[in-house]
Amino acid sequence: MSRALTFHIGAIIVLAALQFILPVYHSGNLARIMVLAVYAMGYNVMFGYAGLLSLGHAMFFAVGMYGAGLSVRLFDMAAAPAFGTGIIASILFSLGVGLLALRTIGVAFMIVTLMFSQAIYLLILYFNPLTRGDEGFVIPRAVRQVAGFDLSDPTTRYFAALLLFAICLLGMVWLVRSRTGRVLIAIRENEERARMLGYDTWAHKLFAVVLSGTMSGAAGAAYGLLFGSIGASFAEVPFSILPLLYVLLGGPGTVIGPFVGTVFMFYLRDISSSFTDAHMLVAGVALVLLTMYARRGIMGVVRERWAKWLP
Amino acid sequence: MAAVTTLLSTRGLSRHFGGLRAVENVDFDLPEGEIRALIGPNGAGKTTFVSMLCGRIPPSSGQIIFGGRDVTALPAHKRVQMGIAYTFQITSVFSALSVRENVELAVQRIYRASPAALRDESDALLGRVGLEGRSDQIAGDLAYGHQRLLEIAMGLGQNPRLLILDEPTQGLSDGEVQSFIRLIHEVARETTVLLIEHNIDVVMALAQKITVMNFGAIIAEGTPEEIRANEAVQAAYLGG
Amino acid sequence: MEFGPHLILAILEGLVQASVLTLTALGLSLVFGVMRVVNVAHGEFFMLGAVFAYGVASSIGGAPVVGFVAALIIAPLLVGVLAVAADWLILRRLDHDPERTIVATIGMLYVIQQVTLMTYGPDAHPVAPPFNQRIAIPWFEFTGKGLEFYFPWGLSTTSYKLFVVAAAIVAGLGVWLLMARSRLGLILRATQLDRETALAFGIPVARVYALTFGFGAALAALGAVLVVPIQQAHYLMGGDPLLLSFIVVIIGGLGSLRGTVLAAVLIGMSNGIISVFFSPTLAKILATLLVAMVLVYRPQGLFGKKPA
Numbered sequence: 001m002s003r004a005l006t007f008h009i010g011a012i013i014v015l016a017a018l019q020f021i022l023p024v025y026h027s028g029n030l031a032r033i034m035v036l037a038v039y040a041m042g043y044n045v046m047f048g049y050a051g052l053l054s055l056g057h058a059m060f061f062a063v064g065m066y067g068a069g070l071s072v073r074l075f076d077m078a079a080a081p082a083f084g085t086g087i088i089a090s091i092l093f094s095l096g097v098g099l100l101a102l103r104t105i106g107v108a109f110m111i112v113t114l115m116f117s118q119a120i121y122l123l124i125l126y127f128n129p130l131t132r133g134d135e136g137f138v139i140p141r142a143v144r145q146v147a148g149f150d151l152s153d154p155t156t157r158y159f160a161a162l163l164l165f166a167i168c169l170l171g172m173v174w175l176v177r178s179r180t181g182r183v184l185i186a187i188r189e190n191e192e193r194a195r196m197l198g199y200d201t202w203a204h205k206l207f208a209v210v211l212s213g214t215m216s217g218a219a220g221a222a223y224g225l226l227f228g229s230i231g232a233s234f235a236e237v238p239f240s241i242l243p244l245l246y247v248l249l250g251g252p253g254t255v256i257g258p259f260v261g262t263v264f265m266f267y268l269r270d271i272s273s274s275f276t277d278a279h280m281l282v283a284g285v286a287l288v289l290l291t292m293y294a295r296r297g298i299m300g301v302v303r304e305r306w307a308k309w310l311p
Numbered sequence: 312m313a314a315v316t317t318l319l320s321t322r323g324l325s326r327h328f329g330g331l332r333a334v335e336n337v338d339f340d341l342p343e344g345e346i347r348a349l350i351g352p353n354g355a356g357k358t359t360f361v362s363m364l365c366g367r368i369p370p371s372s373g374q375i376i377f378g379g380r381d382v383t384a385l386p387a388h389k390r391v392q393m394g395i396a397y398t399f400q401i402t403s404v405f406s407a408l409s410v411r412e413n414v415e416l417a418v419q420r421i422y423r424a425s426p427a428a429l430r431d432e433s434d435a436l437l438g439r440v441g442l443e444g445r446s447d448q449i450a451g452d453l454a455y456g457h458q459r460l461l462e463i464a465m466g467l468g469q470n471p472r473l474l475i476l477d478e479p480t481q482g483l484s485d486g487e488v489q490s491f492i493r494l495i496h497e498v499a500r501e502t503t504v505l506l507i508e509h510n511i512d513v514v515m516a517l518a519q520k521i522t523v524m525n526f527g528a529i530i531a532e533g534t535p536e537e538i539r540a541n542e543a544v545q546a547a548y549l550g551g
Numbered sequence: 552m553e554f555g556p557h558l559i560l561a562i563l564e565g566l567v568q569a570s571v572l573t574l575t576a577l578g579l580s581l582v583f584g585v586m587r588v589v590n591v592a593h594g595e596f597f598m599l600g601a602v603f604a605y606g607v608a609s610s611i612g613g614a615p616v617v618g619f620v621a622a623l624i625i626a627p628l629l630v631g632v633l634a635v636a637a638d639w640l641i642l643r644r645l646d647h648d649p650e651r652t653i654v655a656t657i658g659m660l661y662v663i664q665q666v667t668l669m670t671y672g673p674d675a676h677p678v679a680p681p682f683n684q685r686i687a688i689p690w691f692e693f694t695g696k697g698l699e700f701y702f703p704w705g706l707s708t709t710s711y712k713l714f715v716v717a718a719a720i721v722a723g724l725g726v727w728l729l730m731a732r733s734r735l736g737l738i739l740r741a742t743q744l745d746r747e748t749a750l751a752f753g754i755p756v757a758r759v760y761a762l763t764f765g766f767g768a769a770l771a772a773l774g775a776v777l778v779v780p781i782q783q784a785h786y787l788m789g790g791d792p793l794l795l796s797f798i799v800v801i802i803g804g805l806g807s808l809r810g811t812v813l814a815a816v817l818i819g820m821s822n823g824i825i826s827v828f829f830s831p832t833l834a835k836i837l838a839t840l841l842v843a844m845v846l847v848y849r850p851q852g853l854f855g856k857k858p859a
Binding site for chain 1: 644653654657658659664668669673790833836840842846
Binding site for chain 2: 177179182183185186189190192193194195196197198199200201
């Protein structure tokens, strides 16, 4: 087994052990962090690996979340098929977004994703009778059951979150060392050269958008089903900025980086909220400082200095 | 001698940028196995011409036939997959990746093998162009001449039927130019080579035939001796 | 109200919106045009303009006119200085790289917004308009006796709203004069055309950039000062102007000031008119999708590089 694989499996085992060690408050946080980290990992596929900067990832999270949530609310689906519906919705939606948005590059791509995301947010508000708009709705405890497991129980919830996280983490380890993953990196580094090596860069970028959107959507669906609350704030602009922040901090183009960034930002916000309501202040300062002084992020620096093998 | 098949030909190939006729109505034939040099004064349309061959620039009109198939409408990556490899005039490597990763990216498309085999293959190629022992360096840290060699390794790594080299010896030292000439002689046993080159010594040492372009059109074509004696060519260079 | 008077009212409201939007969007367009920088914090400079206007007006006291005039001068200046500082301390150090600057201005957005929340607070505050006479507007009707004029109930505007329109026209003309006729405008246009050549000709590009960024922000602040007697100052008020300015700048063609003004009037008017008749949410959905589609199907004309 390679060092990279050992390291990431080790991280998963540590996370599993932490559930038994940590106080309830923190293990509850960690469950939330793992789901948000999946969202950030999805973001990293596009931004960190394929070099596509999206400013509207909340749309993918929201499509997954509402895909699952509305299946429960409107069609009385059970948790498992609702989760599946959320994922299918995410795949189709990100395919559509990719087909349109990839016609643009650079700044235009950023703004197109921002605009699409804003449209999704507004659509959620517009269809208030179905979505209950800003207020959102709750998925009742009775529905949040899968194969006899109660997803609202903190321990079950923790392990469900860990399961999703582990699948995505190991999937990413595999992807970035696969041929496709290497081509994505090549596109990030020099798209024209990659094309002139015979790679269909457009198809690879589309794949990155769909994978990224699907992972983010899976995170959204899981968030809704595990924590029970669904609301339009998950589709708003600040929620699109969060994964960018997590990834920038943790290290773009590293597999574990998004998780590291999510942990740091989550607790930074948690700590700052004890003395100010302005919890986005920390995010703002972090964004400015990271772009100015630390573009590689935490794990990027770790890789550069100590662990070249880190994928 | 067996009958030679034509690997690449163009018919009436033109490219206009606004009012500028960068390439005008070019008929060009390249037999399989040949080393062909494409020369001409600056701005003669050479780079535009080969950019159309490999699909980086769409032609305004005309036809490109490669391996008996009309590829005019094919996107660049499809043509590369058919065996047209292109090395950029302005060095274009993945400068943040290692030298080996650069070559692996070129090799992995055609060479389905284990990571270890891919690695060995890439290191062997780097040895062939004279970059042995530099596999783990970051490509962007290489000296300019070495980046040119890396480009050539990436071209060879694709095992192409046609290797297009756009001013490959620019920035190479004299010693490096000599090894480049040896390398291309060796490569030409398996591959057809189309070479844009300003260094006339390199052209004379390598080319079996030379095509001369000026003002977007072919003004002469022939063996090195014929070209040397051609008045139109001399006029283009001296008077142009 | 009948349809006719209703429409007149909507057009008047639209004109006011279009005026403010024109100034705000001109600022964004100028910054993008000259610096190739997409300033996501632009809406926050707008908000700061409104908040500073409240600060100035409420600390001066006296007649509303005095406070308002003071705010009209001081607030845009303050915002401009802040923006110059932000460019000099942050964006300049990023070499104004398009992608990194966007991320940094997102950071600035939150810093400005949240610091305002912590100091100014979450409540909205009004600024008293310097004058505010109600102006009733006549409407006509064909009756048996021929054409007859009357004043329908509710069909009116205020002198202040008309002033906003006039002020925006004056300011817009000022920007045009500056760009087209002054030496500074020449320097700005030269920098916009080709940064490298401008550098070679000895134009201090870094300072030109800082000045442009400050000027763009000050224009947004000016728009905000004008609007704050109609709409109160609130720390979250920057979102809509940002979105609308984006729409305007993209539809109008980037860097083109004439296009920006044209699009601002069009979008401002239609936004005003549509929101009188339809749900504003639906109007916004259509507008955002329109912008996305313009970018998708005309990318090179607006943002991207020309294909080779």
